[in-house]
Amino acid sequence: MPNDNKPGTVIQRTWWRIRDLYHELKPCRFSVIVALIAWPVFVSVAQGTEILRSVGEGTAIGGWELLRIFVFFSALMLWAITSWYAARVLLYFDFPAQRGVARSKFAETHVPRILGIMPILIVGWGFVVAARSYDPTATAHRWLLGFAVLCIVLAIVFYLLVALRRRFLGAMRTQQVRHASQLEPGTIIGLGVMALVAIALFIAFTVASVSIAQRLGAGSILFLAAASWVVFGGFFVFLGSRWQFPVITVVVLLALLFSLWNDNHLIRLVPRQEVKRADVLASFQKWYDLIEKNYGADKMHPLYIVATEGGGIRAAYWTAIVLGALQDANPNFAPHLFAISGVSGGSLGAAAFDALLAEPTTASLKFKDKAHAILGQDFLSPALASMFYPDLVQRFIPFPIPYFDRGRSLEMGWEKAWRDTMGNDRFAQSFVDLWKPNPDSREWMPALFLNGTSVEKGNRIITSNLRLTNIFLDADDAADKLSNRRLDATKNACHIPLSTAAHMSARFTFVSPAGRFPDGSHIVDGGYFENSGATTAYEIATRIKDWCAFKKITNVDVKVIMISNDPRKPPIGPAKPQPELPGPKHTKSLLVQGQFMGELTAPLYALLNTRNARGTYAQKAIGREQRRFKAGVVEAPPDSEAAELKTRDIVYFKLRDTKVPLPLGWMLSAAAARTIREQINQDDEVVQNQSAAKEVLANLPPARPSP
Incomplete structure (x- = not known):
């Protein structure tokens, strides 16, 4: 029986609606988790604030580079797009555990959009926090506040583009699906591109972590990592919901078990030489x-x-x-x-x-x-x-x-x-x-x-x-x-x-x-x-x-x-x-x-x-x-x-x-x-x-x- 038709007090009915809303939006939880992790990193953690400071000042060697600034905001927007798109696609699915749950069209429409602008707003607030650590007369103070304003503008533009995209792209899927094969080709291609980008970054940072990472900058790397987590975390959510099996829990337990044997932080050695050490x-x-x-x-x-x-x-x-x-x-x-x-x-x-x-x-x-x-x-x-x-x-x-x-x-x-x-x-x-x-x-x-x-x-x-x-x-x-x-x-x-x-x-x-x-x-x-x-x-x-x-x-x-x-x-x-x-x-x-x-x-x-x-x-x-x-x-x-x-x-x-x-x-x-x-x-x-x-x-x- 739908909760709207069940007898109960106001408090009970309110709780039932909250519970249904939770189960309905649960598939997009990785977008929420990553955003919640990012909030203290850029707002409270000193090293996260220092990363944003370097955007306003430039690095000690190389100065204020426009290209790095462009890459920084491009990576931020990629994180925003991934956070929105992964949530939106996961809400397309009619997973077995959700059947019979009252659904809210308003939440399914607007929650992914809010998750999309959350990364931009978090970084914007981080810029404000970073600016506060400077004397108001410092040049970096003004630049950081300017970047905070830019983040607000980007968030507004992003929300409007997502909300109005149907007018430009025509009618899009609104009904739910039960299998990945039922997704439209454009959606499958988009998800595939996101996964390939994450894999390419893994290969690049494994083969040439120093040179490539220094060109991108620390902030861009954090944003790209957040986007990758959303993509692969969403994939594990899909598998767990589709199979009705705790995939994420099993993965975490395996990581804990493997920690007994996979300590890879060995101290590097070089060939031994004949030496005589004095005291x-x-x-x-x-x-x-x-x-x-x-x-x-x-x-x-x-x-x-x-x-x-x-x-x-x-x-x-x-x-x-x-x-x-x-x-x-x-x-x-x-x-x-x-x-x-x-x-x-x-x-x-x-x-x-x-x-x-x-x-x-x-x-x-x-x-x-x-x-x-x-x-x-x-x-x-x-x-x-x-x-x-x-x-x-x-x-x-x-x-x-x-x-x-x-x-x-x-x-x-x-x-x-x-x-x-x-x-x-x-x-x-x-x-x-x-x-x-x-x-x-x-x-x-x-x-x-x-x-x-x-x-x-x-x-x-x-x-x-x-x-x-x-x-x-x-x-x-x-x-x-x-x-x-x-x-x-x-x-x-x-x-x-x-x-x-x-x-x-x-x-x-x-x-x-x-x-x-x-x-x-x-x-x-x-x-x-x-x-x-x-x-x-x-x-x-x-x-x-x-x-x-x-x-x-x-x-x-x-x-x-x-x-x-x-x-x-x-x-x-x-x-x-x-x-x-x-x-x-x-x-x-x-x-x-x-x-x-x-x-x-x-x-x-x-x-x-x-x-x-x-x-x-x-x-x-x-x-x-x-x-x-x-x-x-x-x-x-x-x-x-x-x-x-x-x-x-x-x-x-x-x-x-x-x-x-x-x-x-x-x-x-x-x-x-x-x-x-x-x-x-x-x-x-x-x-x-x-x-x-x-x-x-x-x-x-x-x-x-x-x-």
Whole structure:
């Protein structure tokens, strides 16, 4: 009996109508699901907002490209068309489970149209949110608001075209069908074209994920992925409804089952070489002998250790800019730089700087400019292309296919950026090659300590050219996990590409997967343990200072350079927690806060915020240790001496918030990159980067004039 004729109360009748409407519209649920997923991605998630910002600003390398803007909106319209068309076609069918359900012609007509304009309106609102993060006087603010208006116009035009299409195309099918063969040829062709486009994108992003993805851009890739999900999700809905079998549930259960065997995120290896790894003390002795030989035995020699914190591309770019600017100002900086301890993006910046030092023609090399050219490229698009196409398909295959790994695409993006800029494959070559002696190599190359986190144990896994000893408390040597533990410890090394070495520390949440070692254990971003790199730097500095005291070496002055990239981070000099910095708050804070379901979310928020708190603690601890060492006393000086941290023993480089938000993902906009570069020479009430650079350079021997 139809619900309209059944006796019942108003509430019952209303519920019956809602239930019938749900069953009637259930076939087009994938269009709804994808739109609901897209809403927080473009409105609430920082990396989604950054993608829209890049549309308003252009990328750091290449600027504001009209072609990419055209592709962006074309892909958005393809998603809109797919969302509408898939819903419309599925509502043509008279599935067995729907027979006897009261149908609403109004809903069948207008719901697909609403689903068609939802993607456009979601992105339009995302543009509004992105514009709010800028100062109103910024050019990008106006462009983003303009794109938001364009989205509204496109949504209106799209709705009108769909509503009025019958007038232009003539009478179209209005009756329902029970079999796919009863669909009109035009409908079948349209669905076939959509499926072929999705398959073609899968092949393209599998074969050439970096080059094709960078041409399309991250936003276009997300839209194309959404369209593909709607197409294939709708196909599974059709099969399940036609067969009256839970196809989607079975597919999800198979994916969960296959996850036991299909982990394809293997850490890439390169052929093993004969190497002999020194430890920190042996490396220090080599450094000391070279410094005495080249700069005189009767002089005080500064020894610099860098601790650079994590923060995605912002950290990578800022780290390379700071170190590159110091090297450009005085080539004697690198010979006095003993080691760099990096986390996440900071490790990528450190690896890029060391790789530049390994180039044979560094005398004429502009380090800061090369760092900009390499790290200003779009690394997010290749990762997303692999994430939503080959690596997503991998979840439904019972055996691993390493070629589908999205982490591999990110590494290849870094390799391509280096190759396009420098004309060689150093970033794709072995990590140990940076320190391999050859006629063109430097006498001294700074050591790298790239900090990752163990999934199984939660402790540090450090990727380094030096052998880890017991001075690194509760830390695993990546070389031991990568190679055969039966080898002598001095012969173990990290035989992996340089790009993979950087990625070992920079396995960003979700965008980069956990890397799998040959023994089946996993490594994730170093920021999960602590995000500053100061813990490892502290252990290196303490060991060298203790050794100098034991050997009565009095002409080595150990100094620490800390590179921070979080514009919202309070000063770390004073011991007590400090209030937020003055000025604008355009960059999203790394701290996670919220009131919704506090009893459930409070532990999660605490865990997420702990990683940054541990980093700040480590930075303050190394600062106190430096002051104690300089004072020649056992106990640290009182907190009133915190002002000393601004000079001499600890040198800080940091970023401040400006009119332009500074992103955290793997892509820099043009304005963000320019803002970061400009801050290297800035001194104000928040940052003292120019003074910090002068402090470092003042301790170095004068640069020799060019011949």
